[in-house]
Amino acid sequence: MLKSQLQKEIENIKNNNLYRFLRKKDNNILDFSSNDYLCLSKHPEVIDAVKDGLKYGFGSTGSRLTSGDINHQILEEKIAQFKGTEEALIYSTGYATNVGVISALCKKGDLILSDKLNHASIIDGCRLSKADVLIYNHCDMDNLIHLIEENGSSYNNLFIITDGVFSMDGDIAPLDKLKKIADEYNGILIIDDAHGTGVLGNGKGTLKHFNLKPSDNIIQIGTLSKAVGGLGGFVCSIEEVIEYLINTSRSFIYSTSLPPSVVSGCIKSFELIEEGALTKKLQKNIELANKIFKEQDLIEEDNLTPIYPFIFKEKTMDIAEHLMKNNIFCVGIRYPTVPRGMERLRVSINVGHSEGDFRALCECIKKFK
Ligand SMILES: Cc1ncc(COP(=O)(O)O)c(C=O)c1O
Known part of the structure; x- marks a missing residue:
């Protein structure tokens, strides 16, 4: 029973x-x-934008491919401009983004190298994909290179997947080194910047924190539910990646799109993040917390997140x-x-x-x- x-x-x-x-x-x-x-979930201008979005109705009423766009493309253009990428695509959650992007792009005959402390949604995306998966020790570049050299040569595509900021530890993935490794071994770097967006690199995220520019072999994922204060997820990359995902990514295709009020709120959040003051204020508060937590022997070193x-x-x-x-x-x-x-x-x-x-x-x- x-x-x-x-x-x-x-x-x-x-x-x-x-x-x-x-x-x-x-x-x-x-x-x-x-x-x-950034306390954007309760920001008065965001709340006003959410109320304004209700003029389109409560729900979006279906998947975008079957029921059409409302204000979704406006948010996508905003995110792409914010992240400096060709295009962006939004999903109903960050979880659905990781699962939908990884399972669509990583195929049989491909190899995924995934950090040991990656978020559960990355792990589930890897499980759903048909690619082989190897786990490298947390932020251990020697171990990553070793795994690539031992196993990488027989695969079509090599994907390196990492959180930008690790959700349970707050440490930052060494994206400068990861990008070099991806370049050297002709790989693609997928960064889940759920906790970096709005926080690091003047709010632009972990890539910007390392002063790296978006490129053809980088795919950035993020969520609208953390620093942005709302709900949803996004992926930013080159036009072909987005076009391919619209055609193949199951959690995008077979799921109702975000309510337009949530989309309106997220657009306003990105505008506020771009102004820069909130991210600076957060950094100041991190400095203050570092000082107090160190005094109390709760941490040894300064946090950046x-x-x-x-x-x-x-x-x-x-x-x-x-x-x-x-x-x-x-x-x-x-x-x-x-x-x-x-x-x-x-x-x-x-x-x-x-x-x-x-x-x-x-x-x-x-x-x-
Ligand atoms: C690193 C990371 N990726 C993805 C997600 C999932 O995002 P969402 O809560 O928008 O589904 C989370 C949070 O839960 C996360 O911490």
């Missing part, structure tokens, strides 16, 4: 201290869990619970999202946090150190 089998498996999850459940987040709680790095992994291992869930009781929302992250023994509080900061907020968080954590 399915029911009893599932009950048993849930019990097992509970016994292993891996049980997940949904929690309501009150509006007035001190939030260190959100990816709304707003994601701080405080690795408390088996104490993590107790600390998260204690924070919750003290009106601070910051959930614990466990296996399989992070490796066993690397359980952590994933603290993400944003432009709305104050020095007092950082200190309140530290004060609450202190007694567990």
Whole structure:
């Protein structure tokens, strides 16, 4: 019986201290869990743009190929101009983008080299593709080159796939080195810049952080749900890549497009990011958090991104619970999202946090150190 089998498996999850459940987040709680790095999800100009987008109706009513575009192309032009690429294509989520792009482009006879700490949506995209997949050690360029030299020669195409900023660690992929390796071995570099967009390189992302220009062998993916503050995903690249995806990418073709109000809000968000002040403010807050977290021995080195992994291992869930009781929302992250023994509080900061907020968080954590 399915029911009893599932009950048993849930019990097992509970016994292993891996049980997940949904929690309501009150509006007035001190939030260190959100990816709304620039607080654009609540920005009044973005909200006005969302309201304006409602003039097109609540939903988009279907896939763009069958039901047509509303304001979707305006956002795509904006993203392509923002990222400096020929074209862009939007999807309904960042997850759907990774799954849809990787499974369409990487085929039988191709080889994918994927960083060990890549996001689950990249892993699922690799699983759905017909390509062979090899995992290289996290940001380990020697290991990557070794795998390419040992295995790469018999494949049609070689794809190197990496997060730009790693979602659970906040560290930055060495895109300068990855680009060189991609060039040297005639490979294609796919960057999931979910956490770099709006944050690094004056908001333009991790590629810009390294002063690299978009090129024919780079495909940039991103999400509209983190620094942009809304919902959706995008891919930016050369015209042929986008044209091919429109024709073959299943999560694009067989799924209803984003509601026009969300699209309008995202266009406004990109305009605000381009003004530059918000990204600068975020960098200032990262500097402030670095100072306070260092004073409290929570980090050793300065962070460049707003994601701080405080690795408390088996104490993590107790600390998260204690924070919750003290009106601070910051959930614990466990296996399989992070490796066993690397359980952590994933603290993400944003432009709305104050020095007092950082200190309140530290004060609450202190007694567990
Ligand atoms: C690195 C990375 N890629 C992709 C995604 C998926 O994006 P979305 O939440 O828009 O589906 C996330 C976030 O969940 C992420 O952290």
